[in-house]
Amino acid sequence: MTAAETGIGTAVSTSEERRARNEAIFRQANEAIRRAQDRLRPMLPRVPFICECPDTSCRQLIRLPLDRYEAVRGHAERFIVLPGHEDGATVVDRGEEWCVIEKDGREGEIARQTDPRGEAA
Numbered sequence: 279m280t281a282a283e284t285g286i287g288t289a290v291s292t293s294e295e296r297r298a299r300n301e302a303i304f305r306q307a308n309e310a311i312r313r314a315q316d317r318l319r320p321m322l323p324r325v326p327f328i329c330e331c332p333d334t335s336c337r338q339l340i341r342l343p344l345d346r347y348e349a350v351r352g353h354a355e356r357f358i359v360l361p362g363h364e365d366g367a368t369v370v371d372r373g374e375e376w377c378v379i380e381k382d383g384r385e386g387e388i389a390r391q392t393d394p395r396g397e398a399a
């Protein structure tokens with residue numbers, strides 16, 4: 279899925295916006311992975327999601343139980359990343375192999391606008 283296809287990532291004006299939109303793209307990819315899980319029987323105990331950090335060259339996987347992923351997706355401003363990929367964001371939850379970060383300011387705004395589960399998306 280490219281930025282053009284998602285409609286995200288166009289008309290980027292600041293690096294902050296670019297980073298926020300990169301995260302949104304990874305989040306959309308993870309939502310597709312999440313939906314695919316519903317078709318698998320039995321479901322995997324831990325699902326390989328993509329690190330949602332703003333680094334577009336990062337393609338590392340985070341294996342998470344689905345309920346953990348769902349808990350993160352319940353908040354439009356939250357993203358799941360690998361430890362060390364927090365990018366200066368506020369860490370709201372942390373496990374051995376994952377971190378949940380929360381975006382504020384302009385990045386939080388974009389995160390809400392691009393939330394695939396939100397009304398604005």
Ligand SMILES: [Zn+2]
Pocket residue numbers: 329330331332333336337338359360363
């Ligand atoms: Zn990463």
